[in-house]
Amino acid sequence: MVNVTKRMRIEKLLIANRGEIAVRVMRTARELGIRTVAVYSEADKHALHVELADEAILIGPPPASESYLRMDRIIEAAKSAGAQAIHPGYGFLSENPEFSQAVTDAGLIFVGPPAKAMRLLGNKIESRVLAQSIGVPVTPGATFSTPDAKSVAPEAAKIGYPVLIKAAAGGGGKGMRVVHKPEDLGLALEGAAREAKSAFGDATVYLEKYLTRPRHIEFQIFRDTHGNAVHLGERECSIQRRHQKIIEESPSVAITPELRAKMGTAAVKLVNAAGYENAGTVEMLLDGATFYFLEVNARLQVEHPVTEWVTGEDLVEWQLRIASGERLPRSQAEISARGHAIECRIYAEDPANNFLPSSGRILALEEPHIPGVRIDSGIRTGSDVSVYYDPILSKIIARADDREHAIEKMQSALDNYVLLGVATPVELLRDVLNHPEFRKGNLSTHFLDDHLPNWKPQPPSSDLLACALYAAMHAPAGGTTASANGAKAGVPSPWQSLGQWQIADARVDR
Amino acid sequence: MTREFLLNNRRLRVDIQTNGHADLVKFESAEHEILCDELGAGVFVLRNSDVKYRARVVRQKDRIFVWLAGKNFEFQIPSADEAGTHGGEKSPEVRAPMPGTLIKLLVKEGDAVEEGQVLAVLEAMKMEHQLRAPLAGSVQKVSGTIGAIIDADAVIVTLAAAG
Numbered sequence: 001m002v003n004v005t006k007r008m009r010i011e012k013l014l015i016a017n018r019g020e021i022a023v024r025v026m027r028t029a030r031e032l033g034i035r036t037v038a039v040y041s042e043a044d045k046h047a048l049h050v051e052l053a054d055e056a057i058l059i060g061p062p063p064a065s066e067s068y069l070r071m072d073r074i075i076e077a078a079k080s081a082g083a084q085a086i087h088p089g090y091g092f093l094s095e096n097p098e099f100s101q102a103v104t105d106a107g108l109i110f111v112g113p114p115a116k117a118m119r120l121l122g123n124k125i126e127s128r129v130l131a132q133s134i135g136v137p138v139t140p141g142a143t144f145s146t147p148d149a150k151s152v153a154p155e156a157a158k159i160g161y162p163v164l165i166k167a168a169a170g171g172g173g174k175g176m177r178v179v180h181k182p183e184d185l186g187l188a189l190e191g192a193a194r195e196a197k198s199a200f201g202d203a204t205v206y207l208e209k210y211l212t213r214p215r216h217i218e219f220q221i222f223r224d225t226h227g228n229a230v231h232l233g234e235r236e237c238s239i240q241r242r243h244q245k246i247i248e249e250s251p252s253v254a255i256t257p258e259l260r261a262k263m264g265t266a267a268v269k270l271v272n273a274a275g276y277e278n279a280g281t282v283e284m285l286l287d288g289a290t291f292y293f294l295e296v297n298a299r300l301q302v303e304h305p306v307t308e309w310v311t312g313e314d315l316v317e318w319q320l321r322i323a324s325g326e327r328l329p330r331s332q333a334e335i336s337a338r339g340h341a342i343e344c345r346i347y348a349e350d351p352a353n354n355f356l357p358s359s360g361r362i363l364a365l366e367e368p369h370i371p372g373v374r375i376d377s378g379i380r381t382g383s384d385v386s387v388y389y390d391p392i393l394s395k396i397i398a399r400a401d402d403r404e405h406a407i408e409k410m411q412s413a414l415d416n417y418v419l420l421g422v423a424t425p426v427e428l429l430r431d432v433l434n435h436p437e438f439r440k441g442n443l444s445t446h447f448l449d450d451h452l453p454n455w456k457p458q459p460p461s462s463d464l465l466a467c468a469l470y471a472a473m474h475a476p477a478g479g480t481t482a483s484a485n486g487a488k489a490g491v492p493s494p495w496q497s498l499g500q501w502q503i504a505d506a507r508v509d510r
Numbered sequence: 511m512t513r514e515f516l517l518n519n520r521r522l523r524v525d526i527q528t529n530g531h532a533d534l535v536k537f538e539s540a541e542h543e544i545l546c547d548e549l550g551a552g553v554f555v556l557r558n559s560d561v562k563y564r565a566r567v568v569r570q571k572d573r574i575f576v577w578l579a580g581k582n583f584e585f586q587i588p589s590a591d592e593a594g595t596h597g598g599e600k601s602p603e604v605r606a607p608m609p610g611t612l613i614k615l616l617v618k619e620g621d622a623v624e625e626g627q628v629l630a631v632l633e634a635m636k637m638e639h640q641l642r643a644p645l646a647g648s649v650q651k652v653s654g655t656i657g658a659i660i661d662a663d664a665v666i667v668t669l670a671a672a673g
Contacts, residue, residue, distance in 0.1 A: 174637070194613075195638055242637075356607050357635040359662070363568040363575060364552070387609045391635045420568050420575035420582070427581065460581060466535045466542035467556045467563050468576045468583045469524045473513055475569040475576075476551045 010034055010085045010109060010324055014078040015049070016099075017089025018068060020378035020394050021302070022049035025087050028316035037081045039074055041067035043386045048378050055081055062388045068092045071099050075106045085109035085323060087316075091390055094299040095122045095169070096200075111323040113298050117276040121296040124168050124206045127274070131293040134273050136266045139285065139292045141208030143168060147193045149186035152207060156185060159209045165189060167196030168204035175199060176243045178210055211292075213444040214285040215254055216240065218297075219267040220307045220315070223276045224322045230332045231264040231282075232307050232315075238443035239432060241355055246425065247432060248303035249342040250310050253403065253441030254286060263291055268332075270296070279304075279319050302345065302392065305376060309341035309399040340406040341399045344414065344433075348391040350423035352456050357391045360384070363421035372399050373413045385422050393424070403441070407433050427457045515574070516586035600644045604667040606660045607641075610634030615656055617667065621649045629667045632660065647672040 013029050014037040015022045026036045026049070038053030043062035050056040057077040060067035067073070069092060078086050086103050088094035094112065101115035112118070121127045125143035132138055142155045147165075156163045156179070165188055167175030175196035177188035189205065197203040216237045223229035236252030237245040255263070267282035270293070281301045283294040304315045318329055348358045362383045367375045377394035385391065396417065398410040414430050432438055437451055448455070460468065512525045525536040535542045545557040554565040556578075566577040576583040614631035617623060623643045630641045651668040654660060 191638060198613075198633070353607070356639065357637065359609055359634075361570070363570055364566050364577070366566065387634045389635065415580040418566050418577045420566060420577055421570065423584075424582075430580070457581070460583070462540045463542065463558050463561065464563070464578060464581065465522075466537065466540060467544060467558050467565065468578045468581075469515065469522060469537060469585075470526065470533065470535050470544050470546065470556060471554055471565040471567045471576045471578060472515060472574045472583070472585045473511070473524065473526060474546070474548065474554065475567045475574045477569065 010320060012037060012081065012083040012085075013111070013320070014039065014074070014081060014083040014086045015053070015089060016068070016074045016086050017092055017094075018044055018047060018049055018378070018389065019392060020376045021089040021091075021300070023052055023378050024376050025089060025316050026052055028314055029087075029320070031314075032317060032320060034320070037078065037083050039068070039077050041388070043384075043388055046382070046384070048380055048383065057081060062386065064092065064388060068389075071096075071102050075102060075108070078103075078108055079106065083108070085111055085320075087111040087319070088299065090297075090299050090302055095297070097122065109323050111278065111319050113277045113280065114275075117274050118298045121271070121274045121276060121280070122169070122298040124166070124295045125204075127270075127296050128293070130273055131270055134269055136270055136293045137291065139209045139211065139294070141206060143204065143206045145204045147189045147203065147205040149189055152189060153182060153185055155207060156182065159207070162210040162212075164208050164210040165192045165205050166208075167192065167200055167202070168206045169196065169200040169202045175205065211285055211287055213446055214238075214287045215252070215443055216245070216283065216294075216445050217252055217255065217263065217286045217291065218281045218283040218301070219264055220301075220304070221267050221271050221276075221280050221282055222278065222315075222318055222322065222328060223271050223280070224328045225277055225325055226327055227272075228328045228331075229268045229272050229276075230328055230330065230335060231267050232311050232313065232335055233337050234260060234263065235301075235303055235306055236443065237303060238445050239438075239447050240445050241351070241448055243445075245303065246345050246347075247342065247429065248306055249340065249403070249406070250306040251337060251340065254443075259289065259291075266291075266293070278322050279315060302395065303343050305374060305395065305397040306341040306343045309374070309397060310337040310339055311335060312338070339399055339401050340403045341397060342403075342406045342410050343395055343397045344410060344429045345392060346394045346396065346417070346419070346424050346426065348385045348393055348422045349425060351425040351428040353423075355425075357387070358385070358423035359387045359391075360422045362393075362419060364418060365420075366416075366418035367394070368413045368416035370398075370409065370413055370416070372409050373397070374399075375413075393419070393422075404439075407439065428452070428455055431455065431458075514588055516588055517583060521588075602645065602647065602650070602669040602671055603665045604629055604641050604644065604669065606632055606662055606664050606666055607639065608632075608634050609662045610639070610660055612654045612656055612658050612660050612666065613638070615652060615654060617649045617652065619649050619652055622672075623647060623649060623669065630654065632666075641666060643667075643669060645669060645671050 012035040029036050036053045038056040039059045040050045059073040093099040097115035097118040100110045103110040128138045162180045165177045175192045177192045179188045193203040220232040235250045237248040239247035281297040284291045349355045365381045374397045400406040515522045527534050532543045547555045552567040556563045563579045572587040574585040610632040613633045625646045627643045628640045632639045647669045650670045654666040
């Protein structure tokens with residue numbers, strides 16, 4: 001059959017996002033000769049994505065609801081800049097079907113699925129119904145648009161505790177609650193609905209059976225506008241905290257070639273049935289050798305680089321080509337994976353303190369340059385980490401011929417990753433990678449609770465602490481970021497003399 | 511030269527003296543001989559018992575951040591009025607652990623609270639954080655208002671200990 005879809009060429013692309021993903025999309029766009037337009041809020045005036053784009057347009061005040069979630073301003077920015085297409089990144093508007101529709105209605109290309117498919121698959125409930133209808137297994141569960149304990153309790157009892165409540169729209173662990181006892185249902189529903197409403201503007205929640213030790217396995221899929229679909233293998237994302245992934249890898253040690261073919265086929269079948277287009281991820285839970293469809297993430301994933309590294313493909317390039325109306329760059333038979341890739345997410349948060357977000361200024365940053373290590377970063381020295389947005393700062397991705405060497409390479413990258421000013425989980429990530437159960441590949445979504453509960457950093461040896469104290473006593477007086485010191489006016493502090501003392505000491509060194 | 515630092519509530523009194531060819535660092539009961547090269551502002555190579563360490567140091571107000579051989583240290587410089595006070599007792603002041611928006615206040619002045627009871631909910635970076643009572647007692651003062659942007663360390667609820 002001859003396809004008559006007119007091939008569209010993107011010459012200028014607006015990226016409706018910030019941080020590392022905006023920077024990541026720009027890199028590929030630039031490689032393809034596409035000019036890039038960044039949008040930013042007042043809080044991001046000095047952000048890296050603004051610096052790196054060919055053009056940057058201010059779209060509003062810091063709160064996301066007044067900037068990165070403002071469809072009208074973003075579309076207006078794209079039109080005024082003369083962009084033909086909008087890439088939504090992940091988070092923000094990426095999985096909002098109204099945005100996909102509004103972009104299309106404005107005569108622009110949305111680099112992602114059409115509204116209809118997104119509505120169907122991006123919605124956890126409708127996608128489950130679809131999966132069931134084509135024979136893809138799902139976990140038992142139900143949905144509630146007005147979540148109150150009275151209507152939910154009978155269903156929860158039927159499914160059996162523990163149950164999981166989550167936002168029907170969106171992902172990222174927002175609005176998620178595990179409920180172990182019937183009496184906890186009310187408060188959990190209330191919190192989940194509120195978080196769902198604030199993050200996605202929709203309070204509908206989904207209730208499902210909570211599997212106690214599953215692996216999180218997801219399949220990267222692509223489908224073009226001509227109806228061709230492929231999968232690019234799996235990623236295992238079992239290492240999570242608060243239902244949010246922190247370490248991802250490909251391939252998974254738990255997936256045999258037979259299981260991969262079976263799960264991959266199920267994923268492709270699902271996106272075909274949904275009339276999906278562009279990049280998507282079919283998330284599944286694996287319990288032994290039994291898999292359950294979980295949800296579809298109708299966007300590019302944070303962890304897409306691990307797939308890029310084992311397959312040798314640039315997924316953003318695929319996205320842009322498919323959005324332009326081109327056919328899939330490769331057939332299923334032409335796609336193969338080699339070696340092993342692993343990703344660690346660097347969030348601004350303190351794993352020793354309940355993973356509380358940490359905000360502030362990045363006072364020093366040294367990203368390691370190691371062969372086989374890729375860093376997707378949205379920050380530089382001097383970047384401010386604000387309270388307004390998701391605290392992801394960067395991602396470290398390591399690749400080697402096998403899992404063991406990929407882990408070692410990652411260790412080396414983490415050992416040499418310097419970030420000062422905000423808390424990061426680097427030391428926790430190292431402890432996970434060093435853990436014998438992780439090395440053996442015995443992963444589950446409860447890995448941290450099972451093996452590193454209430455994690456605290458290893459106390460430093462006396463030798464190390466002596467050096468750290470020595471270094472602290474020789475700290476530079478501080479640049480523009482540092483004001484005087486903690487002392488009250490008029491009260492002389494010993495630290496007021498630190499600068500002079502330091503100079504005197506430096507003279508001794510010479 | 512003697513200085514005091516706080517490291518995760520651990521108070522460290524450090525003394526450094528030079529013995530002509532190296533610096534002697536003393537803290538607690540330990541004594542270390544350290545050789546130091548400053549390669550640039552805040553960039554050091556340190557040698558302690560022939561082991562070489564790479565270090566990066568920055569200071570921001572009363573905090574000193576040190577990256578040393580893959581480990582991060584955040585030292586606090588005790589302020590003048592803080593010096594000499596000791597931790598250990600639970601503070602009756604419930605403070606915001608980080609900046610955010612106060613989205614829920616679950617108690618009012620005069621309410622009796624139990625240890626661990628949720629007093630308020632703070633939203634930061636799209637996540638909700640529950641602020642719990644550190645001790646049993648009654649609510650003496652509620653300082654926050656719903657919807658307000660709260661600074662890190664701001665007092666939200668003040669309790670009076672029971673008994």
